Amino acid sequence: MHTERLYLYDTTLRDGQQTQGVQFSTAEKIQIAQALDQLGVDYIEGGWPGANPTDSAFFDAAPKTSARLTAFGMTKRSGRSAENDDVLAAVMNADTQAVCLVGKSHDYHVTHALGIPLEENVENIRASVAHVAAQGREALFDAEHFFDGYKDNPGYAIEVCRAALNAGARWVVLCDTNGGALPAEVSRIVSEVIAAGFPGDRLGIHTHNDTENAVACSLAAVNAGARQIQGTLNGLGERCGNANLTALIPTLLLKEPYASQFDIGVSNQALADLTRISRMLDDILNRVPSKQSAYVGASAFAHKAGLHASAILKDPTTYEHVDPASVGNARIIPMSNQAGQSNLRKRLAEAGLTVDQGDPALGHILDRIKLREADGYSYDTAQASFELLARDELGQLPAFFEVKRYKVTVERRKNKYNKMVSLSEAVVVVKVDGEKKLSVSESHDETGNDRGPVNALAKALSKDLGQYSRILDDMHLVDFKVRITQGGTEAVTRVIIDSEDGQGRRWSTVGVSANIVDASFEALLDAIQWKLVRDCGRQSAVAE
Numbered sequence: 001m002h003t004e005r006l007y008l009y010d011t012t013l014r015d016g017q018q019t020q021g022v023q024f025s026t027a028e029k030i031q032i033a034q035a036l037d038q039l040g041v042d043y044i045e046g047g048w049p050g051a052n053p054t055d056s057a058f059f060d061a062a063p064k065t066s067a068r069l070t071a072f073g074m075t076k077r078s079g080r081s082a083e084n085d086d087v088l089a090a091v092m093n094a095d096t097q098a099v100c101l102v103g104k105s106h107d108y109h110v111t112h113a114l115g116i117p118l119e120e121n122v123e124n125i126r127a128s129v130a131h132v133a134a135q136g137r138e139a140l141f142d143a144e145h146f147f148d149g150y151k152d153n154p155g156y157a158i159e160v161c162r163a164a165l166n167a168g169a170r171w172v173v174l175c176d177t178n179g180g181a182l183p184a185e186v187s188r189i190v191s192e193v194i195a196a197g198f199p200g201d202r203l204g205i206h207t208h209n210d211t212e213n214a215v216a217c218s219l220a221a222v223n224a225g226a227r228q229i230q231g232t233l234n235g236l237g238e239r240c241g242n243a244n245l246t247a248l249i250p251t252l253l254l255k256e257p258y259a260s261q262f263d264i265g266v267s268n269q270a271l272a273d274l275t276r277i278s279r280m281l282d283d284i285l286n287r288v289p290s291k292q293s294a295y296v297g298a299s300a301f302a303h304k305a306g307l308h309a310s311a312i313l314k315d316p317t318t319y320e321h322v323d324p325a326s327v328g329n330a331r332i333i334p335m336s337n338q339a340g341q342s343n344l345r346k347r348l349a350e351a352g353l354t355v356d357q358g359d360p361a362l363g364h365i366l367d368r369i370k371l372r373e374a375d376g377y378s379y380d381t382a383q384a385s386f387e388l389l390a391r392d393e394l395g396q397l398p399a400f401f402e403v404k405r406y407k408v409t410v411e412r413r414k415n416k417y418n419k420m421v422s423l424s425e426a427v428v429v430v431k432v433d434g435e436k437k438l439s440v441s442e443s444h445d446e447t448g449n450d451r452g453p454v455n456a457l458a459k460a461l462s463k464d465l466g467q468y469s470r471i472l473d474d475m476h477l478v479d480f481k482v483r484i485t486q487g488g489t490e491a492v493t494r495v496i497i498d499s500e501d502g503q504g505r506r507w508s509t510v511g512v513s514a515n516i517v518d519a520s521f522e523a524l525l526d527a528i529q530w531k532l533v534r535d536c537g538r539q540s541a542v543a544e
């Protein structure tokens with residue numbers, strides 16, 4: 001029986017955006033906010049309205065969420081009232097249900113960063129929080145540098161928090177801003193704050209991962225009595241990141257004592273979407289998902305060692321701390337042994353290919369995958385390329401056409417308005433139905449803008465494929481990702497292409513080469529072949 005509510009506060013769109021190299025577009029922020037809402041977090045901190053155009057635009061177009069959308073900002077500056085502080089006004093104007101203001105709780109930062117007397121800082125915080133509460137908004141106060149401040153001057157750190165609480169803050173969030181606190185310290189300090197009379201159900205915890213302890217520190221704070229956790233998806237955040245909600249959420253739902261002690265807004269059903277959401281974020285960021293991420297990483301349930309793999313086949317609990325399906329992940333038993341073949345058969349069955357246990361083709365497919373992955377290919381996401389490779393090995397890949405040669409050129413020249421423009425042109429020669437065909441395509445959209453050499457190649461390749469052209473009419477490229485990776489000893493380019501068709505199917509293919517155009521062409525070729533396999537069926541194989 002659950003007795004207590006524990007609140008989850010997501011700051012992916014604010015602190016997560018403080019990650020070096022991360023800059024979400026407004027549309028991406030909306031997509032992430034919707035995913036977080038479906039997951040069931042209680043608060044979504046959308047950013048700092050007024051600080052930059054994207055954050056302001058996000059709040060203007062904010063999606064309707066069950067979670068409390070929260071605007072972030074800083075407390076008013078000295079020398080002006082809360083009503084007349086333009087930075088605070090921009091935050092309030094976002095018109096969110098909740099507003100979270102950050103203020104200094106370390107005396108050193110007050111005197112050195114802000115350069116104001118300690119009492120004035122307390123008053124700025126009090127007045128700012130009171131202003132938020134007076135507007136009928138839920139006020140949260142992020143006590144910046146709380147743990148370092150508490151260690152130097154506990155009386156002042158607590159005085160600041162108490163001022164915010166008394167001014168109407170629903171939550172006072174203790175921040176380990178520099179990320180250097182360790183779990184035992186966090187536990188002791190949160191316990192002391194509560195012993196000093198602070199209610200635990202008004203205390204939150206915000207940690208950073210500078211010692212790889214952000215999740216542990218968050219749990220330590222909860223153990224000590226805090227009842228709100230702030231964190232981010234995939235642990236994004238300033239410097240080394242924030243507490244990783246992708247690890248915390250399953251821990252709170254699946255592990256004791258948390259599972260029995262707390263209700264969190266996330267249901268077990270929503271938890272099964274966690275891996276997809278984590279990968280969606282990586283996809284938005286064009287990052288390779290970390291294989292070793294707890295719960296959601298591709299290797300989180302990968303059992304490589306022979307002893308593990310064989311026991312897992314008898315009973316998965318022998319080497320798994322939770323069921324991978326509970327977080328939407330999948331068990332992987334990799335390559336080159338009996339267990340690896342069982343896993344491969346499962347993947348083949350998903351692609352509609354039935355292969356008997358013990359069929360030597362299974363070993364051959366595994367060997368080819370291993371060799372290709374060593375060269376830089378990745379079949380984790382490129383399921384369509386995986387299927388083609390397997391079909392080829394099984395003798396089930398029709399020879400629809402043969403590419404004889406191709407060429408692509410990119411030219412910069414002046415147009416009739418005397419403006420420099422690019423023009424990509426591709427030539428592809430294929431043999432299809434016993435006949436050689438040459439297709440030429442330029443790449444531009446309806447407005448005449450060049451769409452690049454890969455687009456030109458895609459158009460030329462599908463332009464005249466005889467009987468197959470009609471089938472490719474409803475196919476288009478929707479995403480194109482390029483990554484420099486290590487293949488063997490050389491750096492190579494890996495291209496992943498996502499394609500879609502009019503039947504709502506989406507599939508991914510991969511190409512690898514030292515040359516980006518060759519890698520793209522290979523991925524394009526796979527994309528077209530997969531579509532033909534699906535829509536022609538085996539009976540229309542045009543074996544030469």
Ligand SMILES: CC(=O)SCCNC(=O)CCNC(=O)[C@H](O)C(C)(C)COP(=O)(O)OP(=O)(O)OC[C@H]1O[C@@H](n2cnc3c(N)ncnc32)[C@H](O)[C@@H]1OP(=O)(O)O
Nearest residue numbers: 048050051052074075076077102103104113114144177238
């Ligand atoms: C711990 C955290 O992660 S908090 C979140 C931090 N996030 C960000 O900083 C990202 C968004 N920030 C911004 O875009 C900008 O910093 C802005 C728009 C908010 C302010 O920009 P500017 O006015 O140019 O100020 P700038 O960034 O140079 O410096 C911050 C100012 O705020 C003051 N300040 C810092 N914290 C606070 C606070 N809690 N309350 C009041 N003033 C504060 C600083 O003393 C400094 O003032 P100064 O210029 O008079 O010395």
Ligand SMILES: CC(=O)C(=O)O
Nearest residue numbers: 102142144145175177
């Ligand atoms: C507020 C915040 O992000 C911090 O103190 O780390």
